[in-house]
Amino acid sequence: MSVARTPYDALPPALLAELHDAGLDPKAVYDDVVRAVAEDLPGDDVTSVATIPADARGVADFGAREAGVVAGLGLAAMVFHYVMGEDVAVMDRLPDATRVVPGDVVMRVAGPTRGLLTAERTALNYASHLSGVATATAAWVDALAGTGARVLDTRKTLPNYRALQKYAVRCGGGVNHRFSLSDMAMVKDNHAVAAGGVVPAWRAVRSAYPDLRVEVEVTDFDELRDLLAAGCDHVLLDNMDTATMAEAVRLTDGRAVLEASGGLTIERAREVAETGVDFISTGALTHSVVVFDLGMDLRG
Template structure:
């Protein structure tokens, strides 16, 4: 254990319970926090600046404030950083719920405890909350663009290694919907699988034979492939890199097909926020956006000692 911070074996019960309810594993969050702190304090190192400038017995209060408009997420994870650094010697107050829309200057959390601990925890806490708030804010923009169309925005597996649960949680905070979490909970037949299997239908049949009952999504690039999958009763079809007009025709084919009622259509590939609404108005059920997690701009949060 690093002697320069508390590093408890578990998070406080109330915080751990809150993370569980949010769909996050408290111990996984604790391990990620420890990894982040170890980058700042490797091998038992100390926060040299804080040790030099702040008396060991000084206590303080800091506010975490939004410096732009958006949707916040990960504040419970940020609270975990302060708990890991200072143990029971920290008080969290005024924390707004994740998913809250905030304006510049809004206080999202107040933290009180040893001043050295507050500043040692600052960067790790802000790195986590700022990134996750960026994901939530980006997602909220897509949700707004799709409002009233019936289409929903999906994330992808294009996540930072080790951060998937957190990033997908932030997508939910922004109003989006999670796609599969892993390679196990849903089969997704992509172009390379289709090539290897010899076509979309052979690939679909192979998955159903190997894993009966598992949801299956198959990627298509041509309407002829869509019709083949409609005939097979595929669960979900991914329309890859299609024009808006072609997607509209795909929806028409699905709606006219006797077995099309249970088939969901997902638009993917090269989609932009500017194009979001016109794609949604074709009638697709989902729009998947890898940029929600792989190209997000961090949200500007700052910690100010009062």
């Protein structure tokens, strides 16, 4: 089978609308799918061409092999549509953000057998990775349940994959932090050093970008008190132990939104949340996530 390399405008409109409604740019996703498939196909899929008759057709199930939360199934579907065009049917696809258990079929695909196997790995790469992000996020959400705190992602994402990874965080029930250096300001220790302190740094950003949200990182109570007195209303508590965070919450007394960050683990998540912070941020949702175990099996 020659790969259809379906043009963007020939993809199912419902699929493109679904990706758009999920907060993704469908054309950007398509362009990435094109590049991803090209990695596997500088020439023929030699194994499939050699072993499978050109007219063979099949049905394949995408199955969960562990418990978790699925994400990226729309991207996987786009891969199949790109490779096989109108000669493929994607059926019984679960909505992203669905919790699954081992044995659940999350998607079924029917079409030319060669095409199914040609598209398999790229489709699985998207769905397995993004489901891993969603599943990791859901574990943090579960750990924080009932505390009032919510888990935030960070900018520690794979280059060029931030929108996809942050989408998967949302599928897992997490909250997106800033997407870029432009949509909010975060004054960290190096900014404070350069500006002469946390308050001068905060004031400089407020003056330059008066309509932008500004969050300032603090490491001790003196910095926290100074910022609160100045009117700062978003503070990041950096690398504090639990008792120190609890005291920071008491000192703040509702005057600012508090985010805990730095060296946090899921084992500590609940005790940190119970200090009363509003958010817990962790790069672990995206920078070191374990892929979710999905597999594709042809029906006999």
